[in-house]
Amino acid sequence: MPExxxxxxxxxAQVAQYRLGDTVLVRGEGIRTWDAAGREYLDCVSGTFNLVxxxxxxxxxxxxxxxxxxxxxxASSFRTEPTDRLMRDLVDLAPAGLTRVNLRSSGGSTANExxxxxxxxxxxxxxxxxxxxxxVGQTIAATxxxxxxxxxxxxxxxxxxxxxxxxxxxxxxxxxxTPDTCGMLCVSRIEDFITYASSGSVACxxxxxxxxxxxxxxxxxxxxxxxxxxxxxxxxxxxxxxIQTAFGRTGEMFAADHFGVVPHMMTVSKGLTGSGLPLxxxxxxxxxxxxxxxxxxxxxGGHNLAAAAAVKTLEIxxxxxxxxxVRRVGAILTERLRDLQREYPMLGDVRGPGLMLGVEVxxxxxxxxxxxxxxxxxxxxxxxxxxxxxxHGLGNVIELRPPLILTPADAHLIADRFGEALAALPxxxxxxxx
Numbered sequence: 556m557p558e559x560x561x562x563x564x565x566x567x568a569q570v571a572q573y574r575l576g577d578t579v580l581v582r583g584e585g586i587r588t589w590d591a592a593g594r595e596y597l598d599c600v601s602g603t604f605n606l607v608x609x610x611x612x613x614x615x616x617x618x619x620x621x622x623x624x625x626x627x628x629x630a631s632s633f634r635t636e637p638t639d640r641l642m643r644d645l646v647d648l649a650p651a652g653l654t655r656v657n658l659r660s661s662g663g664s665t666a667n668e669x670x671x672x673x674x675x676x677x678x679x680x681x682x683x684x685x686x687x688x689x690x691v692g693q694t695i696a697a698t699x700x701x702x703x704x705x706x707x708x709x710x711x712x713x714x715x716x717x718x719x720x721x722x723x724x725x726x727x728x729x730x731x732x733t734p735d736t737c738g739m740l741c742v743s744r745i746e747d748f749i750t751y752a753s754s755g756s757v758a759c760x761x762x763x764x765x766x767x768x769x770x771x772x773x774x775x776x777x778x779x780x781x782x783x784x785x786x787x788x789x790x791x792x793x794x795x796x797x798i799q800t801a802f803g804r805t806g807e808m809f810a811a812d813h814f815g816v817v818p819h820m821m822t823v824s825k826g827l828t829g830s831g832l833p834l835x836x837x838x839x840x841x842x843x844x845x846x847x848x849x850x851x852x853x854x855x856g857g858h859n860l861a862a863a864a865a866v867k868t869l870e871i872x873x874x875x876x877x878x879x880x881v882r883r884v885g886a887i888l889t890e891r892l893r894d895l896q897r898e899y900p901m902l903g904d905v906r907g908p909g910l911m912l913g914v915e916v917x918x919x920x921x922x923x924x925x926x927x928x929x930x931x932x933x934x935x936x937x938x939x940x941x942x943x944x945x946x947h948g949l950g951n952v953i954e955l956r957p958p959l960i961l962t963p964a965d966a967h968l969i970a971d972r973f974g975e976a977l978a979a980l981p982x983x984x985x986x987x988x989x
Contacts, residue, residue: 561591583610586958586965588941596939597969599957604767604799605825608868609958615830615867622863629859631659631852637862644869645836648808650817655844657837658857663798663824664692666835667761669851670822671700674759674792676850677843681715682757684745684791686722687729688769688946691761691796700761702769703946718753720745722766723774726904726915734775741774742781749789759792759820764810767799770945770952771913773906779816786819794820798835799911802826803872803959806882806909813908819843827861829868834861877959884961885909891970899977901927912955913945923951927982934976940969 568575579591586609588598601607608615622637629635642656657673660666671683685691689702698706699714702722707714721729723741730740749757760782766772786793795818800810804826807813811821820843824835833855871877889905892914896902901924903917916928928944928951935942935953945952957969 585609585612586961594939596936596941597957597965597972598941599955599969600941600943601956601958602831603825604954604956606829606831607802607804607826607959608829608871609960610830612830612868612871612960614871615828615864618863618867619832619860622860626859631848631857635859635862637859637866638857640866641836641862641869644866645823645838648869648873649821649838650809650811652817652840653821653838654841655839657839657846657848657851658834658862659848659852660824660835660837661833661853661855661858661861662692662835663796663822664694664697665851665853665856666798666822666824666837667691667700667794667796668694668696670794670796670820670837670839671696671759671761672851673837673839673843673846674794674820676846678758678790678792680756680758682718682753683716684718684720684748684753684757684760686762686766686769687719688722688724688766688772689719689761689763689796690766690768705946705949716754716758718748718757720748722769722772723778724770724772725775726772726906739777739781742778742785745782745785757789757791759794760786761794761796763796763798764800764814765805765907765911767954768946770915770950771907771911771954773908774814779814783816783818792820793818794822796822798822798824799826799956802868803878803881804909804911804956805907806878806885808872808878827868828864829871830864832858832861832864834858834865872959881909881959884963884966885912887963888912888955888957888961888966888970891967892973895970895974895977901931901977901980901982907955910955910957910959910961914953914955916951916953925949925951927951927980928953930980931976934979935972938972938976940972940976 580588581591582589588596645656685700685702687702691697691700695713700717702719725734801823805813821838828834892905896905904915916924918924932944943954
């Protein structure tokens with residue numbers, strides 16, 4: 556085969572160790588991407604929820620190109636101008652009290668593991684509390700902490716010290732309550748889990764403020780203040796996993812800002828570099844600064860090119876009109892989806908702030924409808940809209956995380972195509988009598 560010829564997809568599929576998708580993407584710009592056949596897609600999941608500035612943002616790409624002319628990589632024992640600037644910028648943007656930055660991870664899984672290590676070292680305790688459906692990561696230790704047995708089952712040696720508790724999933728409350736009557740049982744009953752189900756040595760609570768893979772679950776008002784109070788009373792470190800929620804996704808810089816609660820520690824990654832370069836950070840309180848860097852470090856953590864991209868991304872995200880646009884366009888898209896919800900009973904719930912949205916697909920009796928969600932997703936793909944289904948494709952929530960540069964016109968276009976996909980599903984058609 557000539558060097559310039561594109562590889563045969565069928566041959567590549569034969570050598571890949573895992574199953575490949577059928578679509579070959581070749582180009583991206585803004586919220587759009589194109590496949591090898593020239594077909595255009597609206598990328599409503601921002602790559603893998605990480606392209607907060609869309610594909611190939613020109614300012615970020617220019618910053619990366621400029622850095623390639625200076626210094627691409629430096630070992631972590633050295634300082635560079637991009638990494639110095641990034642650490643300073645993160646502390647400037649972070650909620651008050653998070654004054655220390657660890658840049659020695661390149662992805663969310665290892666950042667979350669690093670945060671757990673710091674909490675365990677700081678407290679001298681072991682257990683990690685994670686809500687049901689929580690997605691901690693894909694490394695062996697993070698897998699064991701995930702809040703889904705499906706992710707843990709193939710790896711029996713993982714998960715030492717994991718303690719899973721019901722999440723604040725009001726649409727399907729574990730305690731069969733409603734927000735106005737529950738008395739915040741999803742927090743108060745954690746006391747019982749600590750007393751009876753833990754080892755008696757709980758280091759931290761690690762929680763996504765809004766679940767990512769778990770179904771875009773948005774806790775009710777009062778949940779996080781109550782959780783922070785519980786952690787303070789027990790000397791437990793509260794860690795916000797903001798891998799998906801940080802840098803404007805909720806319409807605020809961090810989900811912590813949206814909920815008005817400051818955690819003791821925070822992890823960030825996906826949106827940090829804006830346009831797809833790998834990088835992660837752990838932000839901690841000052842009291843956790845006594846840390847031997849040899850205890851947690853990876854070759855490509857704090858990568859210089861990624862740091863240059865992150866510095867430019869943070870500059871863009873904090874411009875005066877950026878977050879207001881996320882809130883404004885998010886409200887447009889949410890309202891259009893709720894209009895469809897009123898027309899199509901299969902849309903049981905539309906939830907999420909900013910541009911972190913979830914559409915729960917249900918059966919007529921309100922039960923979960925994962926098969927219907929999968930068919931809906933495929934219909935959207937056929938109409939050039941890229942989405943994901945919760946719980947790694949096995950859940951019943953359509954996940955919507957378009958780039959934060961989304962315009963009102965494109966928000967309406969996405970909603971129009973949602974309507975077209977719904978109309979094409981026979982089981983989704985509204986009852987004419989109703």
